Amino acid sequence: MSTLKLNKSPATTDQKKQKPVRPLAPELRDRSKAPMLKKDKPSEAAPQSTEQAPRSKAHSPRSESGSKSRDSRKPAGKPGTAGGRSSAARTGRSDKPRDHDRSFAAKRESRPAARPAVQSAPSVADNDQQPRLSKVMADRGLCSRREADDWIANGWVKVNGEIIETLGTRIDADADIVISAYAREHQAETVTVLLHKPVGYVSGQAEDGYEPAVVLFNPDNQWAEDASGIGFKRGHLRGLAPAGRLDIDSTGLLVLTQDGRVARKLIGDDSNVEKEYLVRVEGQLIDNGLALLNHGLSLDGVTLKPAKVSWQNEEQLRFVLREGRKRQIRRMCELVGLHVVGLKRIRIGSINLGKLPPGQWRYLAEHERF
Structure with a gap:
């Protein structure tokens, strides 16, 4: 029987240059404690400042407990500015109006102002004791009550300068009534x-x-x-x-x-x-x-x-x-x-x-x- 001898391949240059892995210190192996880094330890010579430095994206300081400090999450600037996050950002809400809010506000601003309520003329009375416009017209011989209703509906009747188009409107008995020429022409065509x-x-x-x-x-x-x-x-x-x-x-x-x-x-x-x-x-x-x-x-x-x-x-x-x-x-x-x-x-x-x-x-x- 012939015996084959296997030779191990020589290590690559990168492997030779690779530094040996140091074993972790015992305190770092304890998962119940946050790891301590030298750069996190405060300097004995430098006095501690009560002011916190602004938070940087590249550097996130940690407290001795290993959790992020609440003070480190507070922005240096005013809430809602580029220097910090607002309370709305932490709750998932935005202080800025949403798109549909902007569109609704725009529609509301672009909507024409509501028309002012039409004020009844002094001739129009709400008192049930006042006669109806059609009756007054008939009593004065201007037309019949049926014709009066037609003329009112067509907007051919003015009472004290105001056009009346509502049937059953009550007016003062001595109100000034003006009939449109259209009504006169219509009446002239009857036989x-x-x-x-x-x-x-x-x-x-x-x-x-x-x-x-x-x-x-x-x-x-x-x-x-x-x-x-x-x-x-x-x-x-x-x-x-x-x-x-x-x-x-x-x-x-x-x-x-x-x-x-x-x-x-x-x-x-x-x-x-x-x-x-x-x-x-x-x-x-x-x-x-x-x-x-x-x-x-x-x-x-x-x-x-x-x-x-x-x-x-x-x-x-x-x-x-x-x-x-x-x-x-x-x-x-x-x-x-x-x-x-x-x-x-x-x-x-x-x-x-x-x-x-x-x-x-x-x-x-x-x-x-x-």
């Missing part, structure tokens, strides 16, 4: 129609198979002698409504209008416009019956207003009333022993039926007023 209603038509909506009188308002039925100078337009049908009523068995003058002022003047609660009728009757009038027709009768527990009632001939009475209860003349006659067989309205206010034929109509002329 009022005078119709000679025949028997068999109802004044308002269709009922019991009878047609409303408004169906007669068409170009074919316009009176040839209409002197208003207004031409028929389909738009005149919009909002056209009867201002008053005539029974289905009655005939005569019926007013259809788009103008709220006309409607309120003729059928408003405070209307005082006269209506004149020719009434054919049968039966035997009771004693003092004519006096009762003029004043003294009641319907539905309500005393009727004074009327003007007189004989035209042996079969016909002339009535002038300032109110218009349902079937009022017929019921009045029944109370005094008479039965109505024919009723025709010939006048409303200053407007006469005249020679207008039954079933035909004409426009209320510009110079005519109720």
Whole structure:
């Protein structure tokens, strides 16, 4: 057997030059005690200073216990400056505003200032005892209450110089009211129609198979002698409504209008416009019956207003009333022993039926007023 002899490789130059490792001192092996370094020991010759040097990134002095001194962590400068850490930094919070805080502050600063609250004009009253603006306008004859609401909503009404756009606003009864020209133009476009209603038509909506009188308002039925100078337009049908009523068995003058002022003047609660009728009757009038027709009768527990009632001939009475209860003349006659067989309205206010034929109509002329 041949024996192989292994030679160890010679040590490298670096290994030869490497210094031997010194064993650690016993006190350094004790993990319960922090190691003591010569440079940490205070010099006996130099007096100890009560002031601590600023902390350096390259040098972190340690106390005799081996833990970092709290004083060494305190910055020499003011908190929050480059010379030290603030309390917010130690707690994980930042004294500087966050990005979203900056953006919110910027938005808040860029937001326009809130508008000052609009102060109500002296004319606008909060007292429930004050009348509503629409009522005051109607009472002054400026328009109907429905028109007033439309004008207010459109911003066409000023009260003591302030535009009022809120419905139901209450004002002083003597407040200064100015109406916009737009409202006047709108009002000027409305029309009022005078119709000679025949028997068999109802004044308002269709009922019991009878047609409303408004169906007669068409170009074919316009009176040839209409002197208003207004031409028929389909738009005149919009909002056209009867201002008053005539029974289905009655005939005569019926007013259809788009103008709220006309409607309120003729059928408003405070209307005082006269209506004149020719009434054919049968039966035997009771004693003092004519006096009762003029004043003294009641319907539905309500005393009727004074009327003007007189004989035209042996079969016909002339009535002038300032109110218009349902079937009022017929019921009045029944109370005094008479039965109505024919009723025709010939006048409303200053407007006469005249020679207008039954079933035909004409426009209320510009110079005519109720």
